[in-house]
Amino acid sequence: MKLEELRFGTELLKRGFASMQKGGVIMDVINAEQAKIAEEAGAVAVMALERVPADIRKAGGVARMADPEKVTGIIDAVSIPVMGKVRIGHFVEAQVLEALGVDMIDESEVLTPADEQYHIDKKKFTVPFVCGARDLGEALRRIHEGAAMIRTKGEAGTGNVVEAVRHMRAIMGSIRALKGMNRQEMIDYAREIEAPAELVIECSERGRLPVVNFSAGGIATPSDAAMMMQLGADGVFVGSGIFKSSNPQMMARAIVEAVNHYDDAKVIARVSRGLGDAMPGLDVHTLKEDQVLQYRGR
Amino acid sequence: MSTHSKKIRCCNTVGVKIGVLALQGNVSEHIGAFERALKCMEREDQSSVFPIKQPAELQGCDALAIPGGESTTISRLIDKNQLHEPIRKFHGGIFATCAGMVLVATCVDNPRVHPIGLIDMTVNRNAFGRQRESFEADLVMDCITGGPFHAIFIRAPVGTEVGKGVNVLARIDRGIVAVEYGKHMALAFHPELGSDTRLHELFLKKNGI
Numbered sequence: 001m002k003l004e005e006l007r008f009g010t011e012l013l014k015r016g017f018a019s020m021q022k023g024g025v026i027m028d029v030i031n032a033e034q035a036k037i038a039e040e041a042g043a044v045a046v047m048a049l050e051r052v053p054a055d056i057r058k059a060g061g062v063a064r065m066a067d068p069e070k071v072t073g074i075i076d077a078v079s080i081p082v083m084g085k086v087r088i089g090h091f092v093e094a095q096v097l098e099a100l101g102v103d104m105i106d107e108s109e110v111l112t113p114a115d116e117q118y119h120i121d122k123k124k125f126t127v128p129f130v131c132g133a134r135d136l137g138e139a140l141r142r143i144h145e146g147a148a149m150i151r152t153k154g155e156a157g158t159g160n161v162v163e164a165v166r167h168m169r170a171i172m173g174s175i176r177a178l179k180g181m182n183r184q185e186m187i188d189y190a191r192e193i194e195a196p197a198e199l200v201i202e203c204s205e206r207g208r209l210p211v212v213n214f215s216a217g218g219i220a221t222p223s224d225a226a227m228m229m230q231l232g233a234d235g236v237f238v239g240s241g242i243f244k245s246s247n248p249q250m251m252a253r254a255i256v257e258a259v260n261h262y263d264d265a266k267v268i269a270r271v272s273r274g275l276g277d278a279m280p281g282l283d284v285h286t287l288k289e290d291q292v293l294q295y296r297g298r
Numbered sequence: 299m300s301t302h303s304k305k306i307r308c309c310n311t312v313g314v315k316i317g318v319l320a321l322q323g324n325v326s327e328h329i330g331a332f333e334r335a336l337k338c339m340e341r342e343d344q345s346s347v348f349p350i351k352q353p354a355e356l357q358g359c360d361a362l363a364i365p366g367g368e369s370t371t372i373s374r375l376i377d378k379n380q381l382h383e384p385i386r387k388f389h390g391g392i393f394a395t396c397a398g399m400v401l402v403a404t405c406v407d408n409p410r411v412h413p414i415g416l417i418d419m420t421v422n423r424n425a426f427g428r429q430r431e432s433f434e435a436d437l438v439m440d441c442i443t444g445g446p447f448h449a450i451f452i453r454a455p456v457g458t459e460v461g462k463g464v465n466v467l468a469r470i471d472r473g474i475v476a477v478e479y480g481k482h483m484a485l486a487f488h489p490e491l492g493s494d495t496r497l498h499e500l501f502l503k504k505n506g507i
Contacts, residue, residue: 005435005436006433006434006435007433007434007435008430008431008432008433009430010434012434012450012491012492013429013432013433013434013450013452016324016432016450016452016488016491017429017432017452017453019323019324019327019491020323020324020366020367020368020396020397020452020453021367021368022322022323022324022325022326022367023320023321023322023323023325023367024322024323024367024368024371039370039410040410042370042371042374042375043371044322044367044368044371045368075428079370079408079410079423079424080368080370080371081368081428081429081453098430101427101428101430102428103428103429103430103453104429126430127429127430128429256371256374256375257378260321260322260351260375260378260379261351
């Protein structure tokens with residue numbers, strides 16, 4: 001086998017990587033020590049961050065890509081995949097994370113957007129991307145730009161699952177509604193939701209998004225995670241929910257088991273016992289409009 | 299890509315039952331690939347492919363697939379679900395891909411993986427590097443006819459050594475990427491991600507299906 005005959009960074013490799021994460025929990029971590037706890041607990045990957053979303057909210061100001069030293073420290077600490085966040089539209093932050101060897105890039109509304117017009121042209125990269133979405137149109141626009149994975153946005157850093165539920169129901173409901181449409185109606189619907197018609201038709205044929213769809217933004221307990229799986233998520237991202245809880249080791253393990261047995265209430269009941277306090281939550285309705293992260297990017 | 303099962307019963311023949319270990323990873327793709335393989339072999343009417351999570355469900359299977367995913371996670375869940383011994387003692391063949399190959403080996407380079415030891419081989423995880431080093435390549439394999447197999451390697455492992463009786467089916471410069479041992483097969487790549495079912499069919503034939 002000659003090296004020049006190998007193909008890197010293809011759509012199949014990007015979507016295939018995302019597919020390997022299915023049924024798993026991806027955990028936000030801010031240092032090597034947390035990354036090791038996440039790996040030990042059974043996380044399928046970690047998201048390397050400067051701060052978890054709850055602290056980004058508190059800190060205010062401009063939130064950017066993490067310090068490369070921190071990212072490298074986390075990469076060296078664990079053998080599972082490491083993901084990293086970049087600002088929406090900030091293609092140079094993405095180039096930097098790719099150069100560092102990050103396995104997947106999250107073009108994330110949790111950081112301050114760098115471009116209010118364009119998202120990153122993700123097809124130019126070898127490394128796969130995950131992007132947030134609140135509805136089917138947004139998800140398909142991101143996939144059209146080259147996202148290999150979608151995560152419903154929810155409302156990060158709140159510990160409140162209500163927005164995650166809203167977004168997952170919106171996407172799953174829209175896909176179910178496609179079943180009753182003929183081709184003409186689907187093309188019309190695609191125009192309405194500002195999505196490419198061929199991707200709408202593909203969703204209808206598959207009965208699901210063409211890429212893996214995880215849930216994110218507000219998952220704080222094993223029950224939250226299992227509910228998102230029952231609503232149709234392929235897996236979950238847990239941001240502040242683990243390392244802002246009173247016992248991160250136990251919470252991390254419990255959420256991994258709850259996702260594995262998401263349809264078995266007895267297991268969820270068992271793993272939920274004596275976990276201590278979940279992260280303190282925020283009522284989403286008390287947030288001012290500029291504090292609502294899900295409105296960033298569309 | 300949600301997990302699903304297909305059961306069609308026929309009155310005169312005994313169906314084959316293929317379980318896919320559904321703890322984490324590429325489960326529904328393996329179910330789809332086995333269903334396509336059975337169709338190519340014209341055996342789909344007698345057979346079923348379904349996800350399994352519990353030791354009791356193993357009893358009803360003629361063969362088992364251990365899919366790709368994150369090997370440290372799957373290993374932890376195998377232990378949590380008390381599947382380690384039942385899989386080690388499983389009577390049928392095992393089709394293990396990527397993380398699956400790591401799990402069925404006897405020796406793994408990472409202490410977080412608790413290998414089942416079904417195939418006497420030493421495996422290194424992430425042997426090619428990070429995701430940016432994941433690749434597609436045409437693999438020449440003598441065990442199949444009809445040209446090279448288009449193989450998809452994602453953060454793939456390689457075998458560095460195999461024991462007696464383990465037959466190497468494919469090797470590249472970094473090491474061993476496909477083996478067979480008795481009824482078992484282990485592959486470092488992902489045949490379930492493409493449309494080519496020749497390796498799934500080969501496994502089914504080895505298991506008398």
